[in-house]
Amino acid sequence: MSSIPDHNNNNNNNNKNNNEILNFKQLFKKIEEFKQLGNQEFSKYDKTNDNLNKRAVTYYSLGIECFNDNFEKLKNNNNNNKDDEIELKKLVSIIYSNLSLCFINGYEIDKALEFANKGTEIDKDNSKCHYRKSLCYQYMCNFKESFKSINDALNSINNNNNNGKVIIDKSLKQIIENERKEIEKKLKKLEKEEKESQDRIKEDFEQFQQFPIELVWRDGFGRCVLASEDLPKGTMVLRVSPFASVLEDHKIEKNCGFCFKKINKSIRINQTCKNCKNHLLCPQCSVDEYSLNYHKDECDILNFLKQYYPSSQTRDFRFMFRVLLNVIKDKKNKSFSKENQSKQWLNHQNPFIFDSYKYLINLSRTLDKVQPEQMEAFKRSAQSVIAIFNKLRGPKFFDECGVTIDEIIEIYSIVLSNGHEMLHPLNCHTYGLGIFPTGSYLNHSCLPNAFWYNDDQGMMVFRTLRPIKKGEEILTSYTDITTECSERRKHLLKQYFFFCQCQQCKFQSKLTDQSCLSCKNQLSSSNTSFKIPSNDSIESGFYYHCLKCNSDNKQINCPDDSSSVFTSQHDQRTFKKINLLINIMQQRHQSIATNLLNTNNEYLMKGMPDHIVYKEITNALEQSMISNPSKVSADQVFTNSLIQYYFRLFQTLKIEKPNDTQQLQSVKTKILQLLTPIIHLPTSHHKSSIEKKLKF
Numbered sequence: 016m017s018s019i020p021d022h023n024n025n026n027n028n029n030n031k032n033n034n035e036i037l038n039f040k041q042l043f044k045k046i047e048e049f050k051q052l053g054n055q056e057f058s059k060y061d062k063t064n065d066n067l068n069k070r071a072v073t074y075y076s077l078g079i080e081c082f083n084d085n086f087e088k089l090k091n092n093n094n095n096n097k098d099d100e101i102e103l104k105k106l107v108s109i110i111y112s113n114l115s116l117c118f119i120n121g122y123e124i125d126k127a128l129e130f131a132n133k134g135t136e137i138d139k140d141n142s143k144c145h146y147r148k149s150l151c152y153q154y155m156c157n158f159k160e161s162f163k164s165i166n167d168a169l170n171s172i173n174n175n176n177n178n179g180k181v182i183i184d185k186s187l188k189q190i191i192e193n194e195r196k197e198i199e200k201k202l203k204k205l206e207k208e209e210k211e212s213q214d215r216i217k218e219d220f221e222q223f224q225q226f227p228i229e230l231v232w233r234d235g236f237g238r239c240v241l242a243s244e245d246l247p248k249g250t251m252v253l254r255v256s257p258f259a260s261v262l263e264d265h266k267i268e269k270n271c272g273f274c275f276k277k278i279n280k281s282i283r284i285n286q287t288c289k290n291c292k293n294h295l296l297c298p299q300c301s302v303d304e305y306s307l308n309y310h311k312d313e314c315d316i317l318n319f320l321k322q323y324y325p326s327s328q329t330r331d332f333r334f335m336f337r338v339l340l341n342v343i344k345d346k347k348n349k350s351f352s353k354e355n356q357s358k359q360w361l362n363h364q365n366p367f368i369f370d371s372y373k374y375l376i377n378l379s380r381t382l383d384k385v386q387p388e389q390m391e392a393f394k395r396s397a398q399s400v401i402a403i404f405n406k407l408r409g410p411k412f413f414d415e416c417g418v419t420i421d422e423i424i425e426i427y428s429i430v431l432s433n434g435h436e437m438l439h440p441l442n443c444h445t446y447g448l449g450i451f452p453t454g455s456y457l458n459h460s461c462l463p464n465a466f467w468y469n470d471d472q473g474m475m476v477f478r479t480l481r482p483i484k485k486g487e488e489i490l491t492s493y494t495d496i497t498t499e500c501s502e503r504r505k506h507l508l509k510q511y512f513f514f515c516q517c518q519q520c521k522f523q524s525k526l527t528d529q530s531c532l533s534c535k536n537q538l539s540s541s542n543t544s545f546k547i548p549s550n551d552s553i554e555s556g557f558y559y560h561c562l563k564c565n566s567d568n569k570q571i572n573c574p575d576d577s578s579s580v581f582t583s584q585h586d587q588r589t590f591k592k593i594n595l596l597i598n599i600m601q602q603r604h605q606s607i608a609t610n611l612l613n614t615n616n617e618y619l620m621k622g623m624p625d626h627i628v629y630k631e632i633t634n635a636l637e638q639s640m641i642s643n644p645s646k647v648s649a650d651q652v653f654t655n656s657l658i659q660y661y662f663r664l665f666q667t668l669k670i671e672k673p674n675d676t677q678q679l680q681s682v683k684t685k686i687l688q689l690l691t692p693i694i695h696l697p698t699s700h701h702k703s704s705i706e707k708k709l710k711f
């Protein structure tokens with residue numbers, strides 16, 4: 016057996032003068048140094064910082080580069096023994112695993128998966144790497160692959176133990192075994208969800224037939240809503256009644272507690288419930304049997320809340336009570352059906368989908384991802400809800416309803432991941448909170464083709480943003496689509512626990528992923544120098560010099576995924592130009608990290624301020640759109656990217672040219688012009704955040 020970590024041995028004389036590495040032992044030592052430096056940076060990093068730990072990443076990457084630069088060369092030497100090679104590969108695999116963890120912590124799951132894959136390619140028995148792969152697949156909602164990887168992790172632990180090679184940390188084995196159980200549970204849950212989704216299509220055919228949509232199941236995405244015919248822009252594709260909904264706290268004294276319409280000031284006193292004094296009904300709802308009974312059911316609870324929580328915010332409490340009251344109704348006497356709903360709803364000109372409890376409980380939830388403290392908070396809230404019910408309705412009330420505390424906790428987690436703010440269609444103000452089970456079937460895209468709002472009956476209405484072809488998936492946005500790809504993905508992962516796999520994110524994240532056309536190595540700041548693009552070179556492609564293979568190359572690759580989006584020659588050329596500029600920006604930012612580490616910082620456009628580069632990008636995008644306006648899909652990608660790059664131009668201008676108010680104002684005007692259709696959408700909850708971003 017080899018003894019590679021032989022640091023005290025004769026290796027310090029390893030050609031100090033020319034730094035040449037002569038054998039695997041020396042290579043191991045060099046890479047181990049980078050690993051240790053990376054580990055030091057990793058342990059120093061503030062755990063609450065969710066940005067990528069660039070310093071650790073740089074050290075680990077230097078270790079990998081050192082391996083790539085020397086391994087093949089040394090392999091041909093006869094003075095290496097096989098065990099040394101194995102130990103070396105194990106070390107490199109550990110670095111890949113560490114890199115993977117850095118990228119998981121930085122919410123860059125695609126890169127994390129790429130590194131974990133490389134780690135298991137080089138050492139198939141690296142259980143941590145398999146474990147990280149499993150985690151990445153979970154974030155990507157690919158539970159089948161996640162299960163495979165967790166099994167690989169467990170097998171490699173057992174292999175290592177059987178071979179007596181490594182003493183595996185028992186707690187790691189325990190963690191992996193627990194994780195395996197969780198994934199198994201999730202797979203069973205998904206199987207059930209898939210079956211129930213197919214059942215619903217059959218059972219609920221009549222309800223769904225009212226809308227031009229089709230419900231299908233796709234692995235990794237779950238339920239997906241497709242267009243069942245060609246749809247013009249503006250078509251109503253779905254209208255869903257709330258399983259439960261409540262007014263915001265500040266609206267209780269002004270709006271109807273059932274239909275949520277604003278009530279004229281002069282008649283508010285007459286319309287207030289005399290018992291709880293915590294509920295208003297508009298003139299129409301106060302003569303509607305359904306809304307009267309609805310309030311009767313919760314009057315004692317609202318009375319209690321008014322007495323015991325007079326000044327606090329009660330929206331979430333009131334919401335949970337309404338949800339539970341409907342759950343109880345459904346469980347107890349099955350009267351919770353569409354025919355028994357409000358006459359105002361049933362007589363409305365537009366159809367709607369009604370969801371019973373079984374469609375609420377079947378929604379996707381994030382219970383497995385909830386932190387222990389949050390779980391404790393859920394439990395406490397569930398217990399107080401039960402205590403209030405028991406106090407007001409007798410100690411046996413809950414037992415008789417057949418709702419368990421675990422079920423309430425489950426309902427909480429469903430509400431947490433599927434609850435929606437309710438938006439006024441004209442002014443976009445939030446006036447309430449609701450849960451609309453079928454409304455939660457629509458998946459997210461950062462390039463959405465549909466949007467939603469709440470109509471005058473508090474229903475959630477979905478309409479198309481552009482013409483949609485038959486069979487195309489109908490997608491809305493869960494996040495601010497004006498931010499850049501990594502930000503959006505981070506937000507979605509933190510808030511909704513999935514790593515966005517939409518067309519726009521897949522496309523944008525590939526923009527900077529380039530390899531050398533000659534030697535196929537990844538281009539990085541240390542091995543590439545770019546040629547500044549001149550106007551001529553734009554026509555004929557771009558040039559860079561690869562220091563690895565010492566070649567001049569023309570034309571940077573187009574990522575595969577984008578080729579379908581960019582159909583014309585002109586689009587392709589623009590794309591290459593943008594690609595190059597983005598690459599340069601990335602090099603610039605990477606070089607900051609490299610600088611910190613006192614390593615070489617060589618790239619050509621170093622002296623050029625960021626705002627000039629962003630100007631180039633926006634110009635390139637704009638030019639392409641002007642000269643080629645007919646490509647609908649490309650146009651959308653361009654507009655979206657254009658907005659983002661104008662934002663970045665604005666931000667860099669603010670830093671680099673704060674006194675140039677004229678230029679700042681013109682960029683701001685441009686952004687607002689581009690955003691006009693988005694700002695005027697009923698879903699533009701981001702209007703105020705956009706205004707904040709554009710202050711100077």
Ligand SMILES: C[S@@+](CC[C@H](N)C(=O)[O-])C[C@H]1O[C@@H](n2cnc3c(N)ncnc32)[C@H](O)[C@@H]1O
Nearest residue numbers: 156236237238379455456458459513515516517
């Ligand atoms: C509100 S649900 C949408 C409906 C979901 N398909 C279902 O069957 O419940 C959100 C979940 O859908 C999936 N999803 C939606 N949009 C996605 C996207 N852009 N990328 C990846 N997964 C997505 C994720 O699993 C996410 O947790």
